[in-house]
Amino acid sequence: MPLQFALKLLKISSLLMLMLFSLSGHAVDTDNDGLPDDWEIENGRNPLVADYQVSAAGNHSCALDDSGVHCWGRNEYGQTTVPALSNPTQVSSGGYHTCAIDDSAVHCWGRNYAGSTNVPALSNPTQLSLGSNHTCALDDSGVVCWGWNGNGQANVPALSNPTQVSAGGTHTCAIDDSAVHCWGNYYEGQTNVPALTNPTQISAGEVHTCAVDDSGVVCWGRNNYGQTAVPALSNPTQVSAGNYHTCAIDDSGVHCWGWDNYGQIDVPALSNPTQISSGMAHTCALNDSGVVCWGWNEYGQIDVPSLMIDPDGDGLSASEESEAATIPLQILDIDGDGNFDALTDGLIILRYSFGLRGGQLIDGAVAEGSLRTSASEVEAYFDSIMSDLD
Ligand SMILES: [Ca+2]
Ligand SMILES: [Ca+2]
Ligand SMILES: [Ca+2]
Ligand SMILES: [Ca+2]
Numbered sequence: 001m002p003l004q005f006a007l008k009l010l011k012i013s014s015l016l017m018l019m020l021f022s023l024s025g026h027a028v029d030t031d032n033d034g035l036p037d038d039w040e041i042e043n044g045r046n047p048l049v050a051d052y053q054v055s056a057a058g059n060h061s062c063a064l065d066d067s068g069v070h071c072w073g074r075n076e077y078g079q080t081t082v083p084a085l086s087n088p089t090q091v092s093s094g095g096y097h098t099c100a101i102d103d104s105a106v107h108c109w110g111r112n113y114a115g116s117t118n119v120p121a122l123s124n125p126t127q128l129s130l131g132s133n134h135t136c137a138l139d140d141s142g143v144v145c146w147g148w149n150g151n152g153q154a155n156v157p158a159l160s161n162p163t164q165v166s167a168g169g170t171h172t173c174a175i176d177d178s179a180v181h182c183w184g185n186y187y188e189g190q191t192n193v194p195a196l197t198n199p200t201q202i203s204a205g206e207v208h209t210c211a212v213d214d215s216g217v218v219c220w221g222r223n224n225y226g227q228t229a230v231p232a233l234s235n236p237t238q239v240s241a242g243n244y245h246t247c248a249i250d251d252s253g254v255h256c257w258g259w260d261n262y263g264q265i266d267v268p269a270l271s272n273p274t275q276i277s278s279g280m281a282h283t284c285a286l287n288d289s290g291v292v293c294w295g296w297n298e299y300g301q302i303d304v305p306s307l308m309i310d311p312d313g314d315g316l317s318a319s320e321e322s323e324a325a326t327i328p329l330q331i332l333d334i335d336g337d338g339n340f341d342a343l344t345d346g347l348i349i350l351r352y353s354f355g356l357r358g359g360q361l362i363d364g365a366v367a368e369g370s371l372r373t374s375a376s377e378v379e380a381y382f383d384s385i386m387s388d389l390d
Contacts, residue, residue: 032238032274034286034318035311043311049089052309054286056242056279057093057130059299063284063291064091065307069100073301079110093279094130094167101125106137116147131167131204138165143174153184168204168241175202180211190221205241205278210248212239217248227258242278247285249276254285264295271322289322331385334378335362336371352382 027036033050040047053064060073060080069091071080077096086103097110097117106125108117113133127138134147134154143165145154151170160177171184171191180199182191188207197214208221208228217236219228225244236250245258245265254273256265262281275286282295282302290309293302309318316324334345347365358375372378 029274032286034272034274034288039311045311050275051311052275052286053091054275054277054284054291055091055093056277056282056284056293056301058095058132058280059282059296059301060093060098061277061279061282061284061291061293061301061304062091062093062098063286063304063307064088064100065309066311067308070305070307071098072303072305074299077111081109083107083109090128092128092130093277094135095132095169095280097130097133097135099128099130099135101128108135114148114150118146120144120146127165129165129167129172129204131172132169132206134167134170134172136165136167136172138162143172145172151185155183157181157183164202166202166204166209168209169206169243171204171209173202173204173209175199182209188222192220194218194220201238203239203241205246206243206280208241208246210239210241210246212236212248217246219246225259229257231255231257238276240276240278240283242283243280245278245281245283247276247278247283249273256283262296266294268292268294288318288325290318331388334372334381335366336381337367337369339367341367348378 027038029036030047031050033052035045035051037047045051055062060071062069062071069082069085069088071082073080079096079098085100088100088102090101092099097108099106099108106119106122108119116133116135122137122144123140125137125139129136134145136143136145142159143156143162145156147154153170153172159174162174162176164175166173171182173180173182180193180196180202182193190207190209196211199211199213201212203210208219210217210219216233217230217239219230221228227244227246233248234251236248238249240247245256247254247256254267254270254276256267264281264283270285271288273285273287277284282293284291284293290307291304293304295302329340332340332345334348344365344367351361362375362378366373372381
């Protein structure tokens with residue numbers, strides 16, 4: 001089979017798989033990596049550790065895909081030059097540095113201002129969060145921070161079973177048993193935590209802070225660009241505070257507000273976004289088609305490289321599968337009865353892709369009252385759509 005022809009068939013079968021996947025409905029995705037918990041368990045993935053991640057900060061961006069950690073954007077301190085890592089499970093970008101967790105430990109690279117890349121001894125680190133020039137991790141002992149401490153951002157207070165840490169410009173916040181706690185630079189009110197009910201997520205920005213709680217998204221701190229003026233949201237699940245803008249994911253997708261000098265709050269079309277990360281003047285999201293970034297691009301921080309996001313292992317990345325999904329559905333109405341049905345049109349496509357022709361192609365697979373009822377008509381239709389699908 002000629003290569004071009006095989007690729008076209010692959011596009012059609014990927015679309016079929018996507019449709020079957022979407023029929024399974026809205027599934028729980030605890031780690032926000034786009035893979036439903038059920039699917040992860042069935043396929044030997046960990047539903048509590050994100051298989052795919054995106055992290056934007058400063059003027060660079062990083063992602064975790066099937067092949068490891070990739071970073072792009074500004075590299076004046078080597079912050080996008082990823083060192084050798086062994087089975088990385090997490091990546092986090094800071095102002096001018098980057099860290100990742102792999103099999104052995106936490107690794108940091110880029111600008112080493114005030115020791116921000118000098119990783120201390122940690123015991124089973126599970127989470128990382130990088131600020132402008134400081135670094136924090138969650139490990140067996142709780143929250144540990146190091147690097148620039150000019151505002152006390154690395155002086156972790158007493159916490160009771162912390163579950164999350166977020167490092168901002170010159171402050172840090174964490175969620176523990178009792179509440180959200182913030183410490184470090186307080187000049188703009190960024191550490192003055194308001195009353196929150198059951199906070200589930202915290203995000204420290206440059207000089208503002210946001211949390212998700214029972215009431216939705218709550219932000220406090222500097223508001224010179226409207227970055228703490230949260231718009232109406234419907235059941236928000238995630239928030240990311242950048243330098244002077246903020247983004248959140250809710251029922252209807254990604255919403256951003258605040259500083260917009262570079263289009264960092266102008267959200268492009270996204271399909272089922274599961275992660276959002278705000279940088280200095282750019283923003284990145286993980287959605288069905290993989291990683292998408294927008295906003296300031298002076299350093300290529302929104303030029304997402306080719307990533308291998310291929311959970312089903314069929315060799316087509318998320319962006320390639322997404323391209324396949326743009327094939328209009330009516331084109332797949334092979335028998336021409338006005339509908340695309342898995343049991344008729346889908347079956348004929350599968351048979352065709354296995355090389356069956358004539359009666360073997362159409363027997364028992366053509367719907368009542370179809371436009372195309374003979375094998376020669378169906379084969380001619382395949383010829384015509386193959387030439388359309390370029
Ligand atoms: Ca998942
Ligand atoms: Ca996972
Ligand atoms: Ca795939
Ligand atoms: Ca049909």
